[in-house]
Amino acid sequence: RKNMGFGHCKPQNTFLHDSFQNVTAVCELLSITCKNGLHNCHQSLKPVNMTDCRLTSGNYPQCRYSTAAKYKFFIIACEGNPTITISFSGDIKGST
Numbered sequence: 001r002k003n004m005g006f007g008h009c010k011p012q013n014t015f016l017h018d019s020f021q022n023v024t025a026v027c028e029l030l031s032i033t034c035k036n037g038l039h040n041c042h043q044s045l046k047p048v049n050m051t052d053c054r055l056t057s058g059n060y061p062q063c064r065y066s067t068a069a070k071y072k073f074f075i076i077a078c079e080g081n082p083t084i085t086i087s088f089s090g091d092i093k094g095s096t
Contacts (some may be wrong), residue, residue: 041075
């Protein structure tokens with residue numbers, strides 16, 4: 001329901017309900033291959049509560065979203081030194 005893009009309606013956005021410290025700690029785990037073929041993704045060791053928002057209608061700035069609460073493992077992309085989270089890459093299918 002909130003505009004989550006910059007000048008356009010973003011088709012999807014996911015919010016992890018965990019501390020910044022816990023999310024960025026996942027960057028220290030073993031790297032896995034990302035959807036785009038890079039090797040800077042990392043999977044959480046435990047599931048977290050998250051909210052998945054998907055665009056349903058509207059044009060910027062009146063974007064409308066449906067939301068779904070989930071409890072899933074997540075994958076993030078990280079880079080830099082110190083390592084920081086740069087993007088949410090997805091959740092793991094099969095968890096609720």
